[in-house]
Amino acid sequence: MPVEKAEKDVQTLVGQISSKEILLPEIQRGYVWKPTQVAKLVESLYRGYPTGSLLFWKTNEAPATRRVAIGETQDKPAVQPLYLLDGQQRLTSLHRVLNDHREAQIVFNVETEAFQNQSAATEKDPRWIKVYEIVRPGAKQFPLVGRLHEAVPSLDPDLIGERVGRLAAIRSRAFHMEILTDFPYDEIAQIFVRVNSGRPLKTSDLALATLSARWPGTLEKLEAEAREWAKKHYQDLDITFLTRALTGTVLGRGLSTWSHGRLIAASDEELEAGWATVQRGLRHLIPLLRENLKVSNSNLIPSHVALLPLIVLLGERPDEPMDEDTANGIIYWFLLANIRNRYSSSADTRLGQDIPAARESEPVKQLLGNLGVRGARIEVTPQDLVGRTVGSPYFFLSYLGAKHAGAHDWWYGTEISATAESGQKLEYHHIHPQATLKNHPGSYSKTEINDLANLAFISGTANRRISDRSPSDYFTDQKQPLTKAELAAHFVPYDEHLRHADAYRDFLNARRALLADAMSALIDRYRPKWLDEDVTAADPLAGCALEFQLFQSSWDSSQIVARATGEGFEWTGSLGLAELEAAIEAADGGLDSDIEISKEIVPIRVESDTLTIPIGPFLVSGTIESWRKTLDREKGDAQPLSQCPGVEPRPWEVEPIPFPVTNIE
Structure with a gap:
């Protein structure tokens, strides 16, 4: 089958997108590039670096298409269109830059030749000029050079002119094109998957293709299904999640790199039955969680993957009444799967166990058996809550405990709600404010300050009203004092001496005890009666904690100091921020890599979108997005590199314990 070869410049390609002569087939994923990536592309064109080729498909089939993310209405093409298979992110980005799109305000520093997205600082600095001002149609270079020379008089005007001219010339940079003709749609999909298999394209994108x-x-x-759930505050049931659900239902396991091959072999009947299962399962599961467990918003749920086996269970369940024990058993497993971090690592493998279990004659018993808690009574202890913070699934349980206890907001007096809006929107509040703890003589650590036992759920208005006041002050506010009953519903101890920062550690111990009792009672509430009374199953991570502290510098390598503690051990090590970020980016492309931690090279394992790194006593796992959020949080709390303590390299020689990245503080 013929493959045409051609070359076209940037300006011509951008024009063809506007005139709808270049379209995206439905198999393409959405536009995902960030402004930083757009800036790097423009810089590559400016410097003459290779920017890759483009792959198109020419056909008379008129396949289903999706819109190019250029933010404007497109006319019908006057000629036979080309369908873009590889190069969407690059061409969409260039179209945005050359058409002054609000999300592609790339600027150029004429002195340093740097590129970035527009910011408040660059708007005020005359050395920065918007790329669009140089590449737009009819732009006159001479006035621009004069204006820039006034801004940077030390820079030779000829050099400024040369740089402006080189930037304007990116419109003429040519892309090599390959155009496939006469290929059927199903074969084009296979080509698309193969072309993108070595790129930063997630397995969910390949499965959707x-x-x-x-x-x-x-x-x-x-898209239609995702819109319906978003209206009901379950916005995390998006296209990616639904793709995973459909794939899992059809294949009986999680996504992996071989999923597309198995999907090609699936019959239309299997796909239709799988989609019916997903829709029916969600329509039974979400009301059960929302009404019985009071989970009114999907962003409360620690692991959305834990929904997948339950979707299969309820989607394929016979159409008959559900008894109370079965309904409770489903919620019971869901709670335990979350607090035991069932899918924090090897999610694909575990879904391969749990989805078939959901299809057994006694699915809840089978699922609990997979968790290893079929007969055990689950009890949350105060020790389980030590070192837990907002990333922990116990944070989810603390909200549910307060919700079931009828906790009210400390300003509006309404029951706390995860779907409230405006001033009543729910926030988590430091009962003892961070400001009074950070520089206290008690030397409270970051983990202690942000401990789960110091967090309560109140409205944004109440949070701002309290601000940095001590509980010894705002608990007894003359205008609106908090009663013993109001505090009890949030599991806050009423003892007056615990309201002072000097007694903060005693406060944490007291509140952990109250929270642990409430969490245990909540879990036990859903424990099916048919489960045997047996020994209590302990949390394997009880008392374990991992704390990151970033020490950053603009002139030297930023370092992360990791401190791990647990029953009978303590370990401190260090790793480079840049190395870890590079490993996360490599993982996003499906590539394993290595990283140096405390002078030892350790392997990084990637499975689907899960990244696992051995850090001292722990085998830390989580989604790539969770790792990024962890680093973003640390950057917001970074200390100067000059304050970084010396860390003696100490390899860990014992088998590491699985530990979710969301538990890192």
């Missing part, structure tokens, strides 16, 4: 080819109209079905 394959589903779109095997089952035309898939994207439209997923």
Whole structure:
């Protein structure tokens, strides 16, 4: 089958997108590039670096398409369109830059030749000029050079002119094109998957591409379903989640790099039955969680993967009444799967165990057996809560405990709600404010200050009203004092001596005891009666904690100091921020890598979108997005590199304990 070869410049390609002569087939994922990536692309064109080729498909089939993310209405093409298979992110980015899109305000520093997205600082600095001002149609270079020379008089005007001219010339940079002709849609989908298998394209994107080819109209079905759940505050049931759910239902396991091959072999009947299961399962599961467990917003749920086996269970369950024990058993497993971090690592493998279990004759018993808690009574102890913070699944339990206890907001007097808006929108509040603890003589650590036992759920208005006041002050506010009953519903001890920062550690111990009792009672409330009374199953991470502290510098390598503690051990090590960020980016492309931690090279393992790194006593796992959020949080709390303590390299020689990245403080 013929493959045409051609070259076209940037300006011509951008014009063809505007005139709808270049379209995106449905198999393409959405536009995902960030402004930083757009800036790097423009810089590569400016410096003459290779920017890759483009792959197109020419056909008379008129396949289903999705809009290019350029933010404007497109006219019907006057000629036969080309369907873009590889190069969407680059061409969409260039179209945005050359058309002054609000999310592609790339600027150029004429002195340093740096590129970045527009900011408040660059707007005020005359050395920075918007790229669009140079590449737009009809731009006159001479006035621009004069203006820039006034801004940087030390810079030779000829050099400024040369740089401006080189930037304007990116419109003429040519891209090599390969155009596939006469290929059928299903074969094009396979080519798309193969072309992108070595790129930073997630398995969910590849699965969606394959589903779109095997089952035309898939994207439209997923988008419509996602919109309906978003209206009900379950916005995390998005296209990616629904793709995972459909794939898991059809294949009986989680996503992996071989999923697209199995999906190609699936029959239309299997795909239709799988989608019916997903829709029916969600329509039974979400009301059960929302009404019985009071989970009114999907952003409360620590692991959305834990929904997948339950979707299969309820989607394929016979149409008959559900008894109380079965309903409770489903919620019981869901709670335990979350607090035991069932899918924090090896999610694909564990879904391969749990989805088939959900199809057994006694699915809840089978699922609990997979968790290893079929007969055990689960009890949360105060020790389980030591070192837990907002990333921990116990944070989820603390909200549910307060919700079930009828906790009210400390300003509006209404019951706390995860769907409240405006001033009543729910926030977590430091009962003892950070400001009074950070420089206290008690030397409270960051983990202690942000401990779960110091967090309560109140409205944004109440949080701002309290601000940095001590509980010894705002608990007894003359205008609106908090009663013993109001504090008890939030499991806050009423003892007056615990309201002072000097007694903060005693406060944590007292509140952990109250929270642990409430969490145990909540879990026990859903424990099916048919479960045997047996020994209490302990949390394997009880008393374990991992704390990161970033020490940053603009002139030297930033370092992360990691401190791990647990029953009978303590370990401190260090790792480079840049190395860890590079490893996360490599993982996003599906690549394993290595990283140096405390002078020892350790392997980094990637499975689907999960990244696992051995850090001292722990085997730390989580999604790539969770790792990024962890680093973003640390950057917001970074200390100067000059304050970084010396860390003696100490390899860990014992088998590491699995530890979720969301538990890192």
